[in-house]
Amino acid sequence: MELYDGPLDVKEIFGRWLDEQAASNYGAYIPFVGTIRAEDGIEALSFDIYEPVLKAWFDSWQEKAKARGAVVKMAHSIGDVPVHTSSYVSAVFSPKRRVALELIEEFVEDFKANAPIWKYDVKEGKRIYAADRSTPMDGSGLLA
Amino acid sequence: MELYDGPLDVKEIFGRWLDEQAASNYGAYIPFVGTIRAEDGIEALSFDIYEPVLKAWFDSWQEKAKARGAVVKMAHSIGDVPVHTSSYVSAVFSPKRRVALELIEEFVEDFKANAPIWKYDVKEGKRIYAADRSTPMDGSGLLA
């Protein structure tokens, strides 16, 4: 798991992960690259991350992937990420195509639902919580 | 659609596609990289391609992707590709995560089923048709 201040160097990450797994005899490598779209007049998105819980979430995914013979990786930005730059890269390596296609979908969807990351629109230099696009994590409402 | 003699330069392809789409305001970029696994004592896989039908297949996929606001790309090797090098890269760019995840799966699976490409194991320099791993294309048996 890799966290960076600001936008990701997507090519460096893609290439380094490729090299790291060069000898692992995988058959399929599927990265997912998330890039900030220009919309609603935003200048950037900005992110807060709670690293200890993100680490636990990612560790549990590494175990799940390992049980299916696969490897997962992820990188995410902290702070401001301008439009048309990237804030998120995740990836699956697997001997098998089917496992890789299934895992990348499950991994990315669970990431969206349960990774402890908070998103803000940046407009005129101001951070505005993206409440309408945010999802309560599994188990929310426990204290209500 | 890009065809190359021998293994693909995966980093070059990944980075060039990323750059080509840099201004297209996509939100999700999902490449699929297929790499030759060392198994059954093979030295390499080798591929024949029938380019006119592959081109038609790919063109129809570009239309399907366009109808969903997305872009598809692909690169494949012709001839011998040694173990632990890559023969296949495809990719989807889409404004939306869900569309990208669905399309990459459909695109890769239809590629496996219907792209006119024939695979051979290379053992001791000899090409052996991978009959057991090959699938009749849609509509097969018409002349039987």
Place this chain on the structure above:
Amino acid sequence: MVKVEFLGPIGKETIEIEAATLSDVAKRLKEESDLAEWLDKCAVAVNDTMVSDLATRLNEGDKVSILPPVCGG
């Protein structure tokens, strides 16, 4: 005493309270009017492990984290 921290956009300072279980934390937090809009959509971690049981016991010095709706990527 346990520490309760509010993550991301909640924008509330960490507080210290007396609590033997998560139930006690819930009771106490419901008294805070600035949390009214948050509690029903927040998840909870104790010492950085996600929890789903109000009966979870707390010890002196434990850290309770309140996690509002997320949107990574």
Place this chain on the structure above:
Amino acid sequence: MVKVEFLGPIGKETIEIEAATLSDVAKRLKEESDLAEWLDKCAVAVNDTMVSDLATRLNEGDKVSILPPVCGG
């Protein structure tokens, strides 16, 4: 005359035959013993367009391609 070409691993030389429809091509190819193992699992293209109807009409100079089971990637 139409040209019939055999792709990939079939390893058979292109032949030229008289045929007004794909049905005629099917009849003729069934006479070739080296195709016995292939025909039931091969797809067909006419002038590089995949076809699925035996009644497809053929014209002088058309190209019929026989595509055995595939495995790209």
